[in-house]
Amino acid sequence: MSRVHEGxxxxxxxxxxxxxxxxxxxxxxxxxxxxxxxxxxEFKSEHVESIKKGVTTRxxxxxxxxxxxxxxxxxxxxxxxxxxxxxxxxxxxxxLVNFSRLNIKSDxxxxxxxxxxxxxxxxxxxxxxxxxxxxxPFGE
Numbered sequence: 001m002s003r004v005h006e007g008x009x010x011x012x013x014x015x016x017x018x019x020x021x022x023x024x025x026x027x028x029x030x031x032x033x034x035x036x037x038x039x040x041x042e043f044k045s046e047h048v049e050s051i052k053k054g055v056t057t058r059x060x061x062x063x064x065x066x067x068x069x070x071x072x073x074x075x076x077x078x079x080x081x082x083x084x085x086x087x088x089x090x091x092x093x094x095x096l097v098n099f100s101r102l103n104i105k106s107d108x109x110x111x112x113x114x115x116x117x118x119x120x121x122x123x124x125x126x127x128x129x130x131x132x133x134x135x136x137p138f139g140e
Contacts, residue, residue, distance in 0.1 A: 029094075030092070030093060030094050031093045032090070032091065032092055032093070033089075033090070033091040033093060034088075034089070034090050034091075035087075035088070035089045035090075035091075036086075036087065036088050036089075037085075037086075037087045038084065038085065038086055038087070039083075039084065039085040039087075040069065040082070040083050040084035040085060040107075041066075041084060042084055042107075043065075043082070043084065043107055043109060043124070043126070047064045047065055048109060048122070048124055050064060051064070051111060051119055051122050052119065053119055053120065053121060053122065054118060054119065054120075055118070055119070056118070056119040057117055057118060057119075058078070058080075058113050058117040058118075059117075061080060061111055061119065065080075065082055065109075068080035068081055068082055068111075069081055069082055069083050070083075076114075076115055077112045077113060077114065077120065078112075078113045078117075079110055079111070079112050079113070080110070080111040080113070081108065081109070081110055082108070082109040082111075083106055083107065083108050083109070084106060084107040085104060085105070085106045086104070086105050086106070087102065087103070087104050088102075088103045089101065089102045089103070105127045106125075106127060107124075107125065107126045107127060108123075108124070108125050109122070109123070109124045109125075110122070110123040110124075
């Protein structure tokens with residue numbers, strides 16, 4: 001005759017050992033990750049400051065800054081766009097749930113040329129210096 005174990009529960013001590021082992025395993029399988037990346041070249045202040053409205057030509061801008069990342073056209077203006085992106089990501093990796101936060105900031109330079117190829121305006125914004133690592137996705 002075979003014995004069938006009906007309604008038998010695991011002893012309390014064995015349950016505590018299993019809970020402790022699972023807790024240790026859970027802690028060992030968690031991790032944090034930090035990543036950083038840049039797209040584009042950093043702008044040199046002296047290059048941006050040397051672009052003069054009404055004087056600097058399209059060829060001079062290209063020799064200072066290189067080829068633009070994008071060329072736009074609007075209201076008979078050619079607009080050269082140069083950009084630099086700074087990306088920082090932090091993650092808390094758990095077994096069932098992962099939390100990540102991605103921060104992206106950019107430096108953008110727009111140079112507007114009139115029909116004659118002379119600089120009409122320069123718009124520059126620098127924001128990448130204020131980016132920080134954060135991995136908690138809720139709030140600040």
